[in-house]
Amino acid sequence: MPDMQTAHSPMIRLHDLQVEFRVPGKRVQAVNGVNLEVGPGEVVALIGESGSGKSVTLRALMRLHPERTTHYAGTLEVAGRDVLKMGKRELAQLRGSSVAMIFQEPLLALDPVYTLGQQITEAIRQHAPVSRAEARARALRLFEKVRIPSPERRLDAYPHEMSGGMRQRAMIALALACEPQVLLADEPTTALDATVQIQILLLLRELQRELGLSIVFVTHDIGAAAEIADRMAVMYAGRIIEQGPAAELLTRPRHPYTRALLKSRSEGAMQKGRRLDTIQGAPPDLSRLPAGCAFAERCAFAAETCLGGQPEETRVGPEHSVRCWRLDELPAQGGPVQRAEPVNG
């Protein structure tokens, strides 16, 4: 796909990435051939339901999975370097200073026995040979940057002493401590309430522009993804089944799963008494994946051809690609997909 390359070389390049967890008697194929490129300064949202492999993909970018039980295959490059070939030292160098991560629940991701200042100072001093005072001065500026009120005082606060929104801001400050180029966000707004969510999203967007960060944003909240992402990738059963520019994907989804996902949101013109559309069934067992399209058994458009093998990635726009066997036979896009299902009145 030469025309999908951006002018610069990508910050993240995944080609046919596979992540498999091997526990005695079981092999869980959490990620099964993900192709994804994230350019410098680009925000990509990975969307999918629980168990679709989005968080596994994200953690694989830093090789955070337990080394003993995890098996990687394919290409995994960050900033042009092969992460899968890195030694311990290189990996430690990569983590934090090139790639940083913010977690879903900041209360759990911040150490309860140290103040926020101590934790940020520690992170800074891990990668930069600076004095304690200098590290603290940097931590203070980070707190100002993420707009924590009275930052001087908050540096001496423990995680439990702050509100959820402030904690997530502190978490972002911690992630930015070593000036990374790539920020990985694992559902950073899921644990927050709605008004705080939007503040955090706006802050992330602003920091991203100011610092030129590449962000991979994992979420199951399409609304949050729409708010922040340049591009979106929809994952199902460890594969990206559709990816494209955010606006295009939201207005002209092609894959039946993406369409169903967009329809199952409660936002928009929900009328009283109207049933929320849902996708019947559950995602497949990742230790026993079907040979064909993994979504086939829940798909309204599934046919015999779908069960045969894996659909190839098909280009439907300049940067828009879909994996579906029956792409050409699906109802025309534009109008919402109708399913033959009675509407309860």
Next chain:
Amino acid sequence: MTAATFTDTRGRTPVVRSRGHGANVLRRLLRNPVAMIAATIILLLVLMAIFAPWLMPADPYATSMLKRLKPIGTEGLPLGSDELGRDLLSRLMLGGRLSLFMGIAPVVMAFIIGGGIGILAGYAGGWLNTAIMRCIDVLYAFPSVLLAIALSGALGAGITNALVSLTVVFIPQIARIAESVTTQVRRSDYVDAARASGASSLLIIRKHVLGNVIGPIFVYATSLISVSMILASGLSFLGLGVKPPQPEWGLMLNTLRTAIYTQPWVAALPGLMIFITSVSFNMLADGLRSAMEVKQ
């Protein structure tokens, strides 16, 4: 993304305030009246034991056939006398030394050894964890009283042997707590987050694991002090620990039991001392536990 974004533009150095986790725990502990009463009692007992030779009103080894088993409040014998006519107050004061020592020393040693084993097993995980913990389970399977008696019996009577056997009794208990807390911490998001920021295993163990694990182990160990005292008294009672005529509360309880019908109040005094001390240590451990509960 430039370094300039982070350079100090105002040139000020913020004041580094040191308000550690330990200081916070101490502050909360100081506000807990029950824990403070317990701590005061323990402090008084320790001071009494340390300064016993100077505070004792009489010679704790001087026997007198005439003054045998006097009741509490007798002239010159404020807490009565034992079966050999020795001043009970003096013996209780001096006996506190050995009793407190036998309560605290095995726990401290088990804290270091058992804590180390448990943290190692918990952080390593996998087969090493299984290997270590199954060995620990073998020791843990014995009732602690039985194990202490068996070990002391095998090693022979004496303070050192009693100390060793009590330490062995407590190692598996502390190791198990340490292992479970460490496993919990190892799987926590903040350890993941530390790894994601490039921290080495050594740094994670030193800061995040130790910082979060020491507290709960310490609390548990504190509550073991009373158990240790009672077990040590039990060993002395059976003649496996301290030897007469050295005063020690458990041993005194043993020898005075013959006087339970003639002077029940005097005979109960060493037991009362053990009771007060162990309750105080338990209260203190309780207070420590709640003071350390930072997480809501």
